[in-house]
Amino acid sequence: MRRFLSDPSQAHYRRAWLLLLLFTTVLLGIGIGLRDPWPADEPRFALNALEMLRTGQFWFPHRGGELYPDKPPVFMWASALSIWLTGSVRWGFLIPTTLAGIGTLLLTVDLCRRLYGRRIALMSGLALLSAFQFVLQAKTAQIDMMLTFCTTLATYGLLRHALLGPARRWWLVGWAAMGLGIITKGVGILPLTLLPAWLWMAYSGRSRGRIAPITLKAALQGVAVMVACIAAWAVPMIVMATWGDDPSLAAYRDNILFKQTGQRYADSWTHLEPWYYYLVSVLPWAWMPLVLAFPWALPAWWRRLRRSDPRILLPLSSVILIVTFFSLSPGKRGVYMLPTLPLLVLAMAPLLPGLVTRKGLQWLGFGLLALLGGLLLAAGILGAAGLPALTKVAERHAVSPWAWWIVIGAIAVGLLVILRPRRGLWALASWLVVFWVSWSTWGYALQDHARSPRDMMAQVRSITGADTWLAMPDFDEEFLLQSRQPSIQFGDRTPASAQFRRAFAWLQQDRSRWMFAMQRQAEDYDCIDRDQIHDLGIQNGDDWWLIPATAVDRCQGDANAAPLFVAPTTLPDHTGNAPRV
Structure with a gap:
C-alpha cells in the first residue's frame, strides 16, 4: 500500500483502490453473523424490522406490538430487507450499517481524488478508516451510519457542483440525499451547513x-427535490394516519413530525448534557487519531483560509457549524458527531502528505499506542492476577477479558519495539487493525453471552414451556427480541407501577401464565410469594426473576392500569441462534 500511495499512475491507483475497497470490506464486515443485537439500540431496530416482516406493516414501525414513533422507517426497511435476504437476524442486522460505512468511505475517496489527485484520495480513505468512531459505528446497527452515508452523499453532490461544476445533476442528487437523510433520522439537512461559507x-x-x-432557480429546484423525497414517505403516512380508523396512528403522526424533530432538539427530555460535552467528552476519542494532527493542521488551515481556498473553507466551516448546532441542544449523544468525520477528512486531505512526515506527529502516534497498549496490558495482567476492583466488574457482567487484553496489549508493545517512534503512526494504524479484528471475533465471543439474553430466554422457555404466555413489565428490547414463546408488554412509556398492576391482573386471569421481571423492581412487591420465584441470575447488569401466576395471588391487580400489547412471534431457529423469518 505504501508503494501505491507514492505512485500516481492510473494502473497502480486502480489496484490500490481495489485493495482499499477489499481491506475496508473485510475490516468493517468481519464479525457479521458472530453475535446477536446488543443494547441499547440494536435490539430495538431488529424488533422493528422483524415486526415489519411478521405483520406486513411497513409504513408504521412497531416494537412489541406497539407503535414506535421515535424514528422514521428507512433504516428499519433496510434492516428488514437484509434480514429477509439472509433469513436471520444474526446475519442480517449489521449489513445496512456496514454497507453505509463502505459507501461513505468510497464517496470521500472519490471526491478527494477529483479535488486533490489519486495519492491524496487513497490517504484520505485510510485516514477515515483510522477514525475510531467511524469503524465503531460501522460495526454497530444504529441509524447514524446510514444517516452519515446520506449526508456524505449530499455533501458529495453539493461540492461536485460548487467546486467541480457547475454540475446541476449532482446539485439535485445532493438535495435528494438530504431528503433521504431526513426520513432516515430527521437531521439529514446537516449538509446545508456548507451554504453560509459557499x-x-x-x-x-x-x-x-x-x-x-x-x-434562486437552482435553490428552488433543490428544495423541491428534497421535499419530493420526504413526501414520498410523509404524504402516505399522513393520509393513512389522518383518515384511518386507528386513533393511535394520529398520535404516531404528531409524534414523529413534531416531538421527535423540533421539540427533541429545542427541549430535549433525554441525554441532557452541558454545552461543552462534545468538545470535552466526545471529540477527543471520536476523532482519534485525527486530532493528533491538529497542532500542525490548524496553522495550515489558517494559511489556506487566508488564500480563500473553498476546498478547505466549505468542509471545515461545515464541521464547526454542525458541532455548534448540536452543542446548542440540551440533548446530546456521541453518535451525533459521526457525520462530521467525512467532512473533517475532506478538510484535512491536502495536508495528509505533509502531516505523515512530521516527526512530532509520529511521536504522538507512538505515545498514544504506548498509552493504550500499556493500559490494556496492565489491566489484563492485574485482572488475571485477581485484582478485586477488576474482578468484581468482570463478575458483574459475566465477562473475563484478561487474555484478550494481554494479547492485544502485548502486540502493541511489539509494534512499538519494532517500528520505533519514527514510525509511530504506522505502529498505531497497524495496532488499530489488530484491535478491530480481535474486537469483531474474540471480543464478540467473549461478550455475546453477557450482552445478549439468548441463553437466559432459552432457560425461561425450558421452565415455562414453549407455548406458555409470558408477561414482560417494563421490558428491555433485547429480552423481547430473544423471547422463545408468546409474549406481551404493557406500553413502553407507561409507568412501571402501572405495568406491574396490569401484569398482576393479567396473571390472575390464567394460572398457567408467567412473568419475567427485574429483581430490583419486582422485590418492591411484598405480595409476591418468594418461594415460587425462579432466580435466573444476572443478565446485562441486572438480576432477573421468573414468576409464575400462582405467586401473585395476593397482589392487587388492575386490568385498566396499562395497555396490553401482544408481541408478534419471533421464535428462534432450531440452532438456537437469533430469530429467523
Whole structure:
C-alpha cells in the first residue's frame, strides 16, 4: 500500500483502490453473523424490522406490538430487507450499517481524488478508516451510519457542483440525499451547513471563479427535490394516519413530525448534557487519531483560509457549524458527531502528505499506542492476577477479558519495539487493525453471552414451556427480541407501577401464565410469594426473576392500569441462534 500511495499512475491507483475497497470490506464486515443485537439500540431496530416482516406493516414501525414513533422507517426497511435476504437476524442486522460505512468511505475517496489527485484520495480513505468512531459505528446497527452515508452523499453532490461544476445533476442528487437523510433520522439537512461559507465566497468576490454561484432557480429546484423525497414517505403516512380508523396512528403522526424533530432538539427530555460535552467528552476519542494532527493542521488551515481556498473553507466551516448546532441542544449523544468525520477528512486531505512526515506527529502516534497498549496490558495482567476492583466488574457482567487484553496489549508493545517512534503512526494504524479484528471475533465471543439474553430466554422457555404466555413489565428490547414463546408488554412509556398492576391482573386471569421481571423492581412487591420465584441470575447488569401466576395471588391487580400489547412471534431457529423469518 505504501508503494501505491507514492505512485500516481492510473494502473497502480486502480489496484490500490481495489485493495482499499477489499481491506475496508473485510475490516468493517468481519464479525457479521458472530453475535446477536446488543443494547441499547440494536435490539430495538431488529424488533422493528422483524415486526415489519411478521405483520406486513411497513409504513408504521412497531416494537412489541406497539407503535414506535421515535424514528422514521428507512433504516428499519433496510434492516428488514437484509434480514429477509439472509433469513436471520444474526446475519442480517449489521449489513445496512456496514454497507453505509463502505459507501461513505468510497464517496470521500472519490471526491478527494477529483479535488486533490489519486495519492491524496487513497490517504484520505485510510485516514477515515483510522477514525475510531467511524469503524465503531460501522460495526454497530444504529441509524447514524446510514444517516452519515446520506449526508456524505449530499455533501458529495453539493461540492461536485460548487467546486467541480457547475454540475446541476449532482446539485439535485445532493438535495435528494438530504431528503433521504431526513426520513432516515430527521437531521439529514446537516449538509446545508456548507451554504453560509459557499454563499459568502460566491458573492463576496473572494472565490475568483473557483466556486459556482447558487441561483434562486437552482435553490428552488433543490428544495423541491428534497421535499419530493420526504413526501414520498410523509404524504402516505399522513393520509393513512389522518383518515384511518386507528386513533393511535394520529398520535404516531404528531409524534414523529413534531416531538421527535423540533421539540427533541429545542427541549430535549433525554441525554441532557452541558454545552461543552462534545468538545470535552466526545471529540477527543471520536476523532482519534485525527486530532493528533491538529497542532500542525490548524496553522495550515489558517494559511489556506487566508488564500480563500473553498476546498478547505466549505468542509471545515461545515464541521464547526454542525458541532455548534448540536452543542446548542440540551440533548446530546456521541453518535451525533459521526457525520462530521467525512467532512473533517475532506478538510484535512491536502495536508495528509505533509502531516505523515512530521516527526512530532509520529511521536504522538507512538505515545498514544504506548498509552493504550500499556493500559490494556496492565489491566489484563492485574485482572488475571485477581485484582478485586477488576474482578468484581468482570463478575458483574459475566465477562473475563484478561487474555484478550494481554494479547492485544502485548502486540502493541511489539509494534512499538519494532517500528520505533519514527514510525509511530504506522505502529498505531497497524495496532488499530489488530484491535478491530480481535474486537469483531474474540471480543464478540467473549461478550455475546453477557450482552445478549439468548441463553437466559432459552432457560425461561425450558421452565415455562414453549407455548406458555409470558408477561414482560417494563421490558428491555433485547429480552423481547430473544423471547422463545408468546409474549406481551404493557406500553413502553407507561409507568412501571402501572405495568406491574396490569401484569398482576393479567396473571390472575390464567394460572398457567408467567412473568419475567427485574429483581430490583419486582422485590418492591411484598405480595409476591418468594418461594415460587425462579432466580435466573444476572443478565446485562441486572438480576432477573421468573414468576409464575400462582405467586401473585395476593397482589392487587388492575386490568385498566396499562395497555396490553401482544408481541408478534419471533421464535428462534432450531440452532438456537437469533430469530429467523
